[in-house]
Amino acid sequence: xxxxxxxxxxxxxxxxxxxxxxxxxxxxxxxxxxxxxxxxxxxxxxxxxxxxxxxxxxxxxxxxxxxxxxxxxxxxxxxxxxxxxxxxxxxxxxxxxxxxxxxxxxxxxxxxxxxxxxxxxxxxxxxxxxxxxxxxxxxxxxxxxxxxxxxxxxxxxxxxxxxxxxxxxxxxxxxxxxxxxxxxxxxxxxxxxxxxxxxxxxxxxxxxxxxxxxxxxxxxxxxxxxxxxxxxxxxxxxxx
Amino acid sequence: xxxxxxxxxxxxxxxxxxxxxxxxxxxxxxxxxxxxxxxxxxxxxxxxxxxxxxxxxxxxxxxxxxxxxxxxxxxxxxxxxxxxxxxxxxxxxxxxxxxxxxxxxxxxxxxxxxxxxxxxxxxxxxxxxxxxxxxxxxxxxxxxxxxxxxxxxxxxxxxxxxxxxxxxxxxxxxxxxxxxxxxxxxxxxxxxxxxxxxxxxxxxxxxxxxxxxxxxxxxxxxxxxxxxxxxxxxxxxxxxxxxxxxxxxxxxxxxxxxxxxxxxxxxxxxxxxxxxxxxxxxxxxxxxxxxxxxxxxxxxxxxxxxxxxxxxxxxxxxxxxxxxxxxxxxxxxxxxxxxxxxxxxxxxxxxxxx
Numbered sequence: 001x002x003x004x005x006x007x008x009x010x011x012x013x014x015x016x017x018x019x020x021x022x023x024x025x026x027x028x029x030x031x032x033x034x035x036x037x038x039x040x041x042x043x044x045x046x047x048x049x050x051x052x053x054x055x056x057x058x059x060x061x062x063x064x065x066x067x068x069x070x071x072x073x074x075x076x077x078x079x080x081x082x083x084x085x086x087x088x089x090x091x092x093x094x095x096x097x098x099x100x101x102x103x104x105x106x107x108x109x110x111x112x113x114x115x116x117x118x119x120x121x122x123x124x125x126x127x128x129x130x131x132x133x134x135x136x137x138x139x140x141x142x143x144x145x146x147x148x149x150x151x152x153x154x155x156x157x158x159x160x161x162x163x164x165x166x167x168x169x170x171x172x173x174x175x176x177x178x179x180x181x182x183x184x185x186x187x188x189x190x191x192x193x194x195x196x197x198x199x200x201x202x203x204x205x206x207x208x209x210x211x212x213x214x215x216x217x218x219x220x221x222x223x224x225x226x227x228x229x230x231x232x233x234x235x236x237x238x239x240x
Numbered sequence: 241x242x243x244x245x246x247x248x249x250x251x252x253x254x255x256x257x258x259x260x261x262x263x264x265x266x267x268x269x270x271x272x273x274x275x276x277x278x279x280x281x282x283x284x285x286x287x288x289x290x291x292x293x294x295x296x297x298x299x300x301x302x303x304x305x306x307x308x309x310x311x312x313x314x315x316x317x318x319x320x321x322x323x324x325x326x327x328x329x330x331x332x333x334x335x336x337x338x339x340x341x342x343x344x345x346x347x348x349x350x351x352x353x354x355x356x357x358x359x360x361x362x363x364x365x366x367x368x369x370x371x372x373x374x375x376x377x378x379x380x381x382x383x384x385x386x387x388x389x390x391x392x393x394x395x396x397x398x399x400x401x402x403x404x405x406x407x408x409x410x411x412x413x414x415x416x417x418x419x420x421x422x423x424x425x426x427x428x429x430x431x432x433x434x435x436x437x438x439x440x441x442x443x444x445x446x447x448x449x450x451x452x453x454x455x456x457x458x459x460x461x462x463x464x465x466x467x468x469x470x471x472x473x474x475x476x477x478x479x480x481x482x483x484x485x486x487x488x489x490x491x492x493x494x495x496x497x498x499x500x501x502x503x504x505x506x507x508x509x510x511x512x513x514x515x516x517x518x519x520x521x522x523x524x525x526x527x528x529x530x531x532x533x534x535x536x537x538x539x540x541x542x543x544x545x546x547x548x549x550x551x552x553x554x555x556x557x558x559x560x561x562x563x564x565x566x567x568x569x570x571x572x573x574x575x576x577x578x579x580x581x582x583x584x585x586x587x588x589x590x591x592x593x594x
Contacts (some may be wrong), residue, residue: 021529168468196425232386235347
């Protein structure tokens with residue numbers, strides 16, 4: 001994954017001396033934001049009021065949220081990151097950089113999802129949209145995220161468990177190609193998304209039997225069209 | 241006489257199973273590449289029995305495991321698994337043990353359920369620390385229902401233990417019913433009940449009746465997955481062994497037992513795996529007397545508590561060569577000094593999967 005470039009907010013934060021945004025301007029920005037998006041802004045204001053950041057920083061955060069809103073990113077999608085930053089008491093510069101980066105990732109994810117025929121369904125589901133952005137943030141290539149999303153188009157509610165399984169398979173050491181193929185096979189099977197983590201159990205069990213993961217993937221792909229449950233897959237691929 | 245008796249059930253069942261499979265799916269099997277795993281481990285074993293000073297024994301083991309599977313048209317699976325271990329330790333000379341196991345098993349679709357047919361053979365030519373040289377053919381026939389979250393299985397099974405150097409031959413036949421509730425991948429409940437009948441042809445008859453007994457066993461356990469890489473299980477079981485004879489032979493007579501086991505298996509990456517396990521088991525005999533250190537009856541019936549922990553870690557660079565580290569600790573407490581013992585072991589090893 002390439003290093004993110006220094007954002008405007010970060011550059012500003014790194015500048016010597018205190019924030020240059022006058023307090024009155026910052027307060028006005030937050031006020032205007034509240035006027036434009038009353039409920040969300042109230043949430044934003046309420047979250048910010050719990051922080052120890054200076055009014056200048058709060059103003060800059062308000063500006064970032066306003067900009068995100070103008071670009072079609074709901075405030076709720078950035079709020080968790082802000083709350084996390086406040087809870088962890090991260091320095092203002094880092095907070096602003098993270099929020100800006102988050103905004104960029106959400107835009108990139110939306111662009112990827114919208115580019116798929118029927119991908120708007122995933123964008124409308126904010127949790128799926130956020131999950132796609134998380135994948136990008138974790139360093140997964142846009143192509144991988146797009147492929148995962150494409151495989152989920154008929155089961156958009158299972159995009160998130162499919163993405164989590166994919167991350168686990170890759171983290172466990174499988175290559176992108178076989179991992180994607182397996183997730184695609186699962187999404188085409190009747191196995192429900194909440195059972196997807198059980199696939200990792202099969203790999204752990206297969207390893208105990210000294211079965212090469214690639215061999216197990218082959219067996220799983222052959223049996224997935226017939227299997228109705230993970231237990232059936234276990235029987236077909238690992239037992240007796 | 242004895243040899244004709246052993247061969248009977250297991251070999252006939254294996255032959256019948258093979259013939260049945262051939263009839264069920266002629267030419268439809270798609271064989272998978274067979275697996276062969278060779279292993280070599282070495283380490284040390286420290287133990288103390290009957291209050292004696294601890295003794296250290298170097299030990300080594302070679303093992304071979306081979307398995308073959310075929311998926312049948314229609315979703316059945318047939319497999320043949322063979323395993324053999326030869327191990328020994330040094331105690332003023334090499335003392336060798338061995339254990340062999342062969343299982344032919346088939347899972348066949350039967351409507352929406354699955355039919356299980358299995359026949360196997362366990363054996364040891366040299367014997368082990370706990371077992372005399374023996375051979376034990378066994379069989380299983382079962383029916384599993386499919387689906388989530390409830391699954392059920394009914395199994396009929398049996399074995400014949402033949403020990404040429406001892407008088408512990410046993411014919412055992414049992415029925416086992418298990419029920420699994422698996423509401424989530426995170427946790428599931430497993431319960432089972434087993435009722436079996438045993439016949440000991442070499443024990444003297446009691447009141448004109450052959451020496452026989454009934455074994456009842458109940459099990460309950462929880463198991464699941466934490467995150468994506470950590471499997472866990474907790475299991476307890478208990479049972480009652482009611483026999484119509486007590487001959488003074490340690491294994492004869494009635495007893496009851498209660499046990500608990502726990503396991504954790506963690507594999508955060510395909511190259512690494514860690515396993516931790518522990519158990520506790522309490523056995524109490526209804527007729528067998530505990531003896532004093534002088535070997536005279538203590539006036540109490542015998543009871544024993546066994547505790548154990550084991551750990552295992554392995555690492556592989558390529559999924560074929562595995563480097564292993566293993567360790568275990570066990571302690572047995574009893575109201576009979578001759579039944580008390582403890583042991584510690586540590587081993588390093590290597591396995592290669594072809």
